[in-house]
Amino acid sequence: MTTPQNILNDPFLNKGTAFTVAERQALGLTGLVPPVVQTLEQQAEQTYGQYQSKSSDLEKRLFLMEIFNTNRVLFYKLFSQHVVEFMPIVYDPTIADTIENYSELYVQSQGAAFLSIDEDDATIKETLRNAAAGRDIKLIVVTDAEGILGIGDWGTNGVDIAVGKLMVYTAAAGIDPSSVLPVVLDAGTNNQTLLDDPLYLGNRHERVRGQRYDDFVDHFVDAAEDLFPELYLHWEDFGRSNAANILNRYQDKITTFNDDIQGTGIIVLAGILGALQISKQKFTDQVYLSFGAGTAGAGITQRIFDEMVEQGLTPDEARKHFYLVDKQGLLFADDPTLTPEQKLFARDRAEFSNAAELTNLAAVVKAVQPTILVGTSTQPGAFTEAIVKEMAAHTARPIIFPLSNPTKLAEAKAADLIEWTNGQALVAMGIPAADVTYNGVTYQIGQANNALVYPGLGLGTLAATATRLNDTMISAAAHSLGGIVDASQPGAAVLPPVSKLAEFSQTVAEAVASSAVAQQLNREPISDVTAAVTNLKWVPEYK
Numbered sequence: 001m002t003t004p005q006n007i008l009n010d011p012f013l014n015k016g017t018a019f020t021v022a023e024r025q026a027l028g029l030t031g032l033v034p035p036v037v038q039t040l041e042q043q044a045e046q047t048y049g050q051y052q053s054k055s056s057d058l059e060k061r062l063f064l065m066e067i068f069n070t071n072r073v074l075f076y077k078l079f080s081q082h083v084v085e086f087m088p089i090v091y092d093p094t095i096a097d098t099i100e101n102y103s104e105l106y107v108q109s110q111g112a113a114f115l116s117i118d119e120d121d122a123t124i125k126e127t128l129r130n131a132a133a134g135r136d137i138k139l140i141v142v143t144d145a146e147g148i149l150g151i152g153d154w155g156t157n158g159v160d161i162a163v164g165k166l167m168v169y170t171a172a173a174g175i176d177p178s179s180v181l182p183v184v185l186d187a188g189t190n191n192q193t194l195l196d197d198p199l200y201l202g203n204r205h206e207r208v209r210g211q212r213y214d215d216f217v218d219h220f221v222d223a224a225e226d227l228f229p230e231l232y233l234h235w236e237d238f239g240r241s242n243a244a245n246i247l248n249r250y251q252d253k254i255t256t257f258n259d260d261i262q263g264t265g266i267i268v269l270a271g272i273l274g275a276l277q278i279s280k281q282k283f284t285d286q287v288y289l290s291f292g293a294g295t296a297g298a299g300i301t302q303r304i305f306d307e308m309v310e311q312g313l314t315p316d317e318a319r320k321h322f323y324l325v326d327k328q329g330l331l332f333a334d335d336p337t338l339t340p341e342q343k344l345f346a347r348d349r350a351e352f353s354n355a356a357e358l359t360n361l362a363a364v365v366k367a368v369q370p371t372i373l374v375g376t377s378t379q380p381g382a383f384t385e386a387i388v389k390e391m392a393a394h395t396a397r398p399i400i401f402p403l404s405n406p407t408k409l410a411e412a413k414a415a416d417l418i419e420w421t422n423g424q425a426l427v428a429m430g431i432p433a434a435d436v437t438y439n440g441v442t443y444q445i446g447q448a449n450n451a452l453v454y455p456g457l458g459l460g461t462l463a464a465t466a467t468r469l470n471d472t473m474i475s476a477a478a479h480s481l482g483g484i485v486d487a488s489q490p491g492a493a494v495l496p497p498v499s500k501l502a503e504f505s506q507t508v509a510e511a512v513a514s515s516a517v518a519q520q521l522n523r524e525p526i527s528d529v530t531a532a533v534t535n536l537k538w539v540p541e542y543k
């Protein structure tokens with residue numbers, strides 16, 4: 001039964017002071033909110049004023065979550081008005097603080113589904129059904145939180161990354177917030193701090209691995225696909241030993257996407273295409289070095305490799321352009337500890353006269369002279385002045401993307417990279433970075449964060465009613481973004497600015513949807529792709 005109190009407590013129905021007199025009368029709300037009827041704009045202005053009075057980023061985020069929990073339209077209205085300001089508050093890097101302190105900060109579940117490896121299949125399905133509460137779910141972001149950003153294993157606390165990623169889907173691409181569901185798969189945690197914390201709210205045991213884990217994931221996917229047949233399933237922040245496995249297991253069967261592998265691959269390819277537009281260099285001439293060859297590092301490398309092949313190199317020729325460096329140094333094919341994704345790009349020891357010395361980034365940079373250096377290592381400061389200067393000595397416009405998140409983990413600071421290279425480096429960071437002024441030129445720093453692309457990718461795939469998300473669609477997404485850069489401007493960024501997020505999400509969505517339709521992956525007939533994308537978009541307005 002929908003009582004007046006239920007309406008006020010439901011963030012999808014509640015309008016607060018914006019209920020009109022007629023609505024108040026019809027719904028039994030007369031006298032249950034203050035007498036003045038406000039517009040959404042007035043509410044947004046008042047709420048923004050309150051937001052500004054908060055002194056720390058964490059307090060700002062907690063305040064916005066309160067609005068999210070009480071009134072979705074108002075939350076997204078505000079978010080759309082202040083995208084650049086809110087992104088680092090609602091999302092990365094502030095989200096890392098709320099994940100690390102989840103139990104201490106816990107107030108409410110934010111509409112998420114909490115699935116436990118200790119429950120049976122029937123309970124998994126029941127939880128998803130309960131969480132959907134009759135809504136037609138089109139998009140799930142799921143995490144098992146083993147590799148949250150670069151901060152590691154956070155167990156059930158990681159649910160916040162699923163909630164946060166979904167907020168960006170709506171703010172950037174207008175995904176209807178009533179069609180989404182954040183999910184956490186709690187398979188335990190190996191984070192001793194959590195296991196020892198009396199307040200920890202998740203399963204207090206070690207991470208389960210092997211067949212029981214795989215079965216848990218399978219049961220979740222089966223239940224979700226069964227309940228929500230038009231689902232787009234987004235995987236986030238799984239550990240290195242599971243992320244690629246899971247994607248490989250499902251990508252040919254359902255419409256699914258791994259953000260750390262594929263989303264990051266797209267944004268880095270787009271950033272490189274943007275950088276080369278500025279430097280006027282050729283893509284197939286580049287020498288690529290990935291520092292940190294885990295989920296993101298290997299995923300990005302695969303995307304850049306596929307592009308080299310698309311641009312005419314044979315796979316064997318293309319492979320010669322890539323070097324992976326991880327903890328052990330340059331990755332060699334005779335190393336028995338390589339992951340399957342690393343093996344594809346491991347080098348032959350015989351190629352180097354000093355192979356035994358290539359155990360650190362400095363030695364490898366000297367030996368292979370990369371033109372592109374991408375960091376996904378979680379090692380702050382790893383791109384030292386000496387390394388960067390060595391790289392810049394052999395290439396006119398070094399492309400350097402320190403992408404480890406959150407802020408404290410970045411391999412270098414943008415301002416240092418610009419200074420050390422006399423303004424020649426083409427830089428993008430994983431989190432927002434301020435402009436850098438050097439020798440009278442203002443350099444804008446692109447944000448190579450998958451958040452710039454996954455919303456449009458999801459919108460386009462959903463709008464096309466695509467039954468799969470394949471590499472052709474992914475390539476189309478990267479190319480649609482890479483073309484937006486204004487290469488004529490001195491100090492131009494390699495990627496479009498977050499202030500245009502809503503615009504280029506539409507661009508990405510159209511490119512992806514067109515690709516899906518051209519490949520006949522659409523479930524339903526689509527005659528006009530632009531209209532299909534536009535019509536799917538939800539706007540924050542009271543109905």
Ligand SMILES: NC(=O)c1ccc[n+]([C@@H]2O[C@H](COP(=O)([O-])OP(=O)(O)OC[C@H]3O[C@@H](n4cnc5c(N)ncnc54)[C@H](O)[C@@H]3O)[C@@H](O)[C@H]2O)c1
Pocket residue numbers: 147148149150151239240259260264267291292293294295296297325326327328375376377378379403404405406409429430431448449450451
């Ligand atoms: N900007 C983005 O959009 C984006 C997207 C995905 C991931 N990331 C960031 O990339 C980082 C890695 O994420 P992931 O999901 O790939 O994690 P991961 O654990 O799968 O990979 C990290 C890799 O770094 C390696 N590593 C650790 N110490 C190292 C060292 N001293 N030298 C060289 N390599 C070392 C690990 O062995 C591992 O292979 C995180 O900080 C994450 O926030 C950024």
Ligand SMILES: O=C(O)C[C@H](O)C(=O)O
Pocket residue numbers: 092148149150237259260404405449450451
């Ligand atoms: O969450 C982000 O900010 C990007 C990325 O997915 C990451 O894991 O770092």
Ligand SMILES: [Mn+2]
Pocket residue numbers: 149236237259260
């Ligand atoms: Mn991630």
